[in-house]
Amino acid sequence: MTAAVGILAASCHLPRHKRSVEDLFREEGANFTADVAARLGIEQVPIQNGDASETASNMAVAASREALQNAKIDPLTVDVVVEYSIMPQEYLVPVWNMSNKVQAETGASKSFVVGFSGGGSSNFMVALTSAAAMLSKNDSMKTALLVTGDTTIPGNRVLNPDDPVTVIGDGASAVVLQRDAPNGILIDTELWSEGNNHDVCYIPGGSLMHPDDITLYRMRLDKARYDAFPKAKTLRLMSDRLLERARTTLSDVASVLCANISAADEVAIQEAFEGKVAPVCTSNRQSHGHLLGTDFPLNYLSLMESGSIKEGDHVLIVSHGMGTTAAVSLLRC
């Protein structure tokens, strides 16, 4: 990257209502044992209550407005809206994408929009690095609005109920990026995909393969292949490569932010990253569960508010994307 691109502001918009994980397990017919509770380390998750204001795209619009306001950015100066959601939207993607609605309803009328598919939570880093590349390499572009809104498929909040991996909540987030921002600078990103795992975590029904089988319209995880993928080890190797390019080492990194998938997942990442995973990941996971791409803006905001980061500190953001696309970004705060 030539011109420095950094985060001006971020915002999360979550449903007001929360459900306990125990309730959701009962509702979805999954067995909530003490062992499962300990492995997940999630107590409750935000769930939309059916209000129109809590559709994925309306929450995304609300998060975008707040992020733009926090950044003191006139929506008319936004050059590109970059969308990174993971769950199905109000209409079928890619013919429809909420980024167009966000553009219209935030008044970012001079921008164009782009959305990304695949990659699980790593979609956030894909959006981050693509937006930063566009801002740094196109003279006519200076400001990007990154946005997501994800609502779970009802009855599909416990991922892999037979051997639960996480509990997914609803929420939205937005991040304002700008060329020549004073801090929150994106130094570099390392991205990696494993094509053999393209169908480790996906929704089999509702599109061309099984167009009318509503029972397959659920997010499914192939647990054996998910477990076989060396998630934490891969992220550490990728981080080492990235840190070497940035001429720094893990010892110079103040904190690591991971996705809020489960306590077990965090323990593995904590071990791989020598205890540098920020405590905010633990508390946000317990109180919100896994919010897909929104995990990162949520954890980033909490980390900044915690007072544990000072200007110039390096922060690593890591995501294994459920074994399909792994991503690591390095920020200078």
Next chain:
Amino acid sequence: MNQNIGILEATYYLPPTRKTLAQVFEDEEKSTETFAANVDFEKDIGIDALHVAKNETAADLCINAARRTMEKSGIDPKEIDLIIDFTSIPEDYVAPTWSAAGQVQKAIGATRAFTTAINTGGCASYQTTLKVACSLMSANDRYNTALLVAGDKTPEFNDNYFPITVVSDGGSAVLLRKNMNKRRILGIEVATVGRLHDMWVIPGIHNRKSKDIGGKYPRWLHVCGDVQRFNKELIPINLFMFRKVIQAVLKQVGKKMQDVSYFVYPTFSAWDLKAFSTAFNIPPEKMSGEGMHHGHLQETDMVVGYVDALEAGRIKDGDLVLLATNGAGFSWGASLVQN
């Protein structure tokens, strides 16, 4: 913007089975809406037959196009750093959770590549994807080769996109590489009008109506266009938006309209092609249109128009080529290639 990023190779794949337009109109539901343009949709469209994928999946269409492109280029798949899927209609599994990019990576053995998909812009996803790919390649020393792929298999009984076009199945693949001295991408411009976001949608299974369950038509997978809004809100701004992106991309690289040797435009319909060429004063010999016999191939139209013109010798070394399209969402895109 770019470091002489150019098109190393591009190809498309069309499934061999064809279906006549008469059969399409007989099989599918007819719209009762009226179209503002003074044309007979079925008679004047200028397309005779469509390509139809039978047992091939949408991902197969991507993979076939990718394999052809790789073969023609002669490069090792392990040289590919990025694979970006730019398909603009429903894929084999539900997006944005899934895209075909990973399956393409696996099929061609591009083990070093990072994969993603761009799911905005409709047919203009070609330009949106070019913009993202060229930016990523310019900004990162380690991204030297990118493969852009698309594969469109139209849901059953949804080839008729009244009042715009009729759609065919097919796939395309474009290999981009740095440090090219031919077929260089000089500039890309994209514009979006977000307020039209819900004028053209596919409802999805979560919005299906009980009366459609078990019926002949999987309507929840069919495009639903609001023809009244199309007439009132889109048609009046369409050429204005084309002019905006075309002028912007020419200005970006210091060129003028008269410098352009050849124009690649989508094969929506004969009347649409005529309206565009008349508005921009483009003679027929400088404009793609032979691809009309394939039907409209979504974002792949850009690749078909470019490849057909190259192979027919209508684009020569050194020619400046302008590729322009619009797409659902609604987006407009224009890119300039120096051949």
